[in-house]
Amino acid sequence: MSVVIIGENECMERQYTNLCKKHGMKAKVFCKPCGDMKSRIGKPDLLILFTHTVSHKMVQCALSGVTEATQVIRSHTSSMASLQEILAGVV
Numbered sequence: 001m002s003v004v005i006i007g008e009n010e011c012m013e014r015q016y017t018n019l020c021k022k023h024g025m026k027a028k029v030f031c032k033p034c035g036d037m038k039s040r041i042g043k044p045d046l047l048i049l050f051t052h053t054v055s056h057k058m059v060q061c062a063l064s065g066v067t068e069a070t071q072v073i074r075s076h077t078s079s080m081a082s083l084q085e086i087l088a089g090v091v
Contacts, residue, residue: 003027003087004044006062007054008078016083023087033058038065046071046090050078 003025005016010031020027028044030037031053038061041047047066049059051074066072071090075082 001025001046001090002042002044003046003048004041004062005029005048005050005083006058007031007050007052009053012078012080015080019080019083020087025087030058030062033061037061041065043067044070046073048083048086049074050076052076053078 001024003020005027008016008029008031013029013031016029017027028041033055034040037058041062044066047062047070049062049072051059063072073086075086
């Protein structure tokens with residue numbers, strides 16, 4: 001299962017990736033907008049939006065690139081506990 005995480009704390013990027021690995025998921029993490037973000041997102045199975053730490057423009061870019069098969073989860077907090085809860089609920 002592939003996961004894309006949008007809008008988190010930059011210093012937590014490695015920890016988010018490791019947590020997803022523990023759950024058997026491959027993760028891509030975007031903490032800042034980049035020019036080709038839409039194409040780099042690809043077609044993930046799960047898109048997690050941490051809405052407190054992301055701009056509206058970045059959310060729109062991320063949502064425009066996903067398909068209907070992609071599950072989108074929005075979370076206001078970007079803590080490890082909230083990511084753990086999201087991943088436990090999906091698996």
